[in-house]
Amino acid sequence: MKQFNVGIIGYGWAATAHIAAINATGKARVTAICSSRKLDAQALSAQYGNSIATYTDVKAMLKDPSIDVVDVTSHPWKHKDHAVAAARAGKHIILEKPMALSWKDCKAVEAAVKKAKVKFALCFECRYSAQFIATKALIDQGLLGDLHYGEIDYYHGIGPWYGQFPWNVKKSGGGSALLSAGCHALDALLLCLGDDVAEVTSYATGSKSKIFKPYQYDTTSVTILKFKSGKVGKCASVIDCLQPYYFHTQLVGSNGSLLDNKVHLHGIAGMNKAKWSQLSFGLVDSGDVADHPYQSQFDAFFGALAAGKDMPLTGLKEALRSHEVIFAADKSAATGKPVRI
Numbered sequence: 184m185k186q187f188n189v190g191i192i193g194y195g196w197a198a199t200a201h202i203a204a205i206n207a208t209g210k211a212r213v214t215a216i217c218s219s220r221k222l223d224a225q226a227l228s229a230q231y232g233n234s235i236a237t238y239t240d241v242k243a244m245l246k247d248p249s250i251d252v253v254d255v256t257s258h259p260w261k262h263k264d265h266a267v268a269a270a271r272a273g274k275h276i277i278l279e280k281p282m283a284l285s286w287k288d289c290k291a292v293e294a295a296v297k298k299a300k301v302k303f304a305l306c307f308e309c310r311y312s313a314q315f316i317a318t319k320a321l322i323d324q325g326l327l328g329d330l331h332y333g334e335i336d337y338y339h340g341i342g343p344w345y346g347q348f349p350w351n352v353k354k355s356g357g358g359s360a361l362l363s364a365g366c367h368a369l370d371a372l373l374l375c376l377g378d379d380v381a382e383v384t385s386y387a388t389g390s391k392s393k394i395f396k397p398y399q400y401d402t403t404s405v406t407i408l409k410f411k412s413g414k415v416g417k418c419a420s421v422i423d424c425l426q427p428y429y430f431h432t433q434l435v436g437s438n439g440s441l442l443d444n445k446v447h448l449h450g451i452a453g454m455n456k457a458k459w460s461q462l463s464f465g466l467v468d469s470g471d472v473a474d475h476p477y478q479s480q481f482d483a484f485f486g487a488l489a490a491g492k493d494m495p496l497t498g499l500k501e502a503l504r505s506h507e508v509i510f511a512a513d514k515s516a517a518t519g520k521p522v523r524i
């Protein structure tokens with residue numbers, strides 16, 4: 184089977200996890216890295232065990248005909264330009280979240296990807312975690328019955344102890360509590376409840392702790408979602424908390440409930456409703472990129488690419504829908520009014 188050659192844009196924290204995960208799929212390898220900092224090609228080739236060309240200019244890397252896929256791990260405010268340039272160069276695209284910092288820029292990425300007919304994956308890799316693969320299977324097999332309520336919340340204090348803090352605190356860098364990181368939780372909520380969101384109402388605030396004072400935007404938001412199907416949902420994004428990372432998941436259906444890795448299945452005779460039953464999968468419980476399920480996501484992407492198919496679960500359609508809801512939520516928080524979608 185052909186191994187795809189991948190060129191990475193940006194060589195920061197996320198890129199280091201991407202390279203290990205891409206190479207570990209066995210279906211692709213990173214053969215070029217473009218960073219605004221000048222990198223040592225020899226040292227990188229020795230480190231990753233194959234020849235890696237280095238660039239400081241994105242256009243120069245995109246001219247390399249041997250590169251099949253471009254993986255954009257640059258800062259959020261460069262995502263649109265880098266993804267559009269990659270599409271115009273005819274490269275398939277892996278793009279880190281957020282897709283872009285405005286809905287207009289997300290639509291520009293969509294137009295470029297569609298025009299170039301290239302394949303696209305957005306890093307909403309939580310969909311490929313053991314937790315959400317198992318959770319989705321429980322839903323799809325009807326074990327919880329018909330879901331009518333769900334809340335998926337993101338609690339992760341992104342303070343000065345993170346390398347991204349200096350740029351993430353800026354409105355033009357991190358964007359909002361949802362765009363910065365809570366987008367993973369909102370995206371997971373749409374995975375579980377469906378993407379037929381009709382209306383959102385959101386409120387935002389921020390911690391009084393001086394640790395989070397440098398932020399130029401509200402670092403806690405809570406969004407209520409009304410679905411066309413009648414379901415309701417809630418997503419809190421709290422990036423200014425002082426507590427362990429917690430990806431809180433509660434789903435309620437006509438046949439039972441799920442809380443993180445615990446269930447009560449009312450339809451199964453003999454289960455004790457007074458106690459949760461524990462499931463065995465590992466939880467999404469770390470903000471460290473080394474712990475993220477990138478490898479499973481990239482494995483699916485390169486498998487789909489080899490088969491000439493679109494990316495399952497985290498493709499263009501899902502990326503656009505989740506971002507449309509995120510921008511509507513941020514608009515609601517800014518205007519104090521519900522936003523219809």
Ligand SMILES: NC(=O)c1ccc[n+]([C@@H]2O[C@H](COP(=O)([O-])OP(=O)(O)OC[C@H]3O[C@@H](n4cnc5c(N)ncnc54)[C@H](O)[C@@H]3O)[C@@H](O)[C@H]2O)c1
Binds near residue numbers: 258308
């Ligand atoms: N999916 C996740 O869970 C997850 C986790 C961490 C980061 N991220 C995302 O990954 C992206 C990068 O975050 P990070 O923490 O690695 O940031 P970082 O600051 O560590 O790295 C960003 C890199 O991009 C490079 N860069 C910027 N402009 C460039 C240009 N014009 N040409 C070439 N290189 C350029 C910088 O030199 C830097 O090395 C962000 O969008 C962030 O939101 C996602």
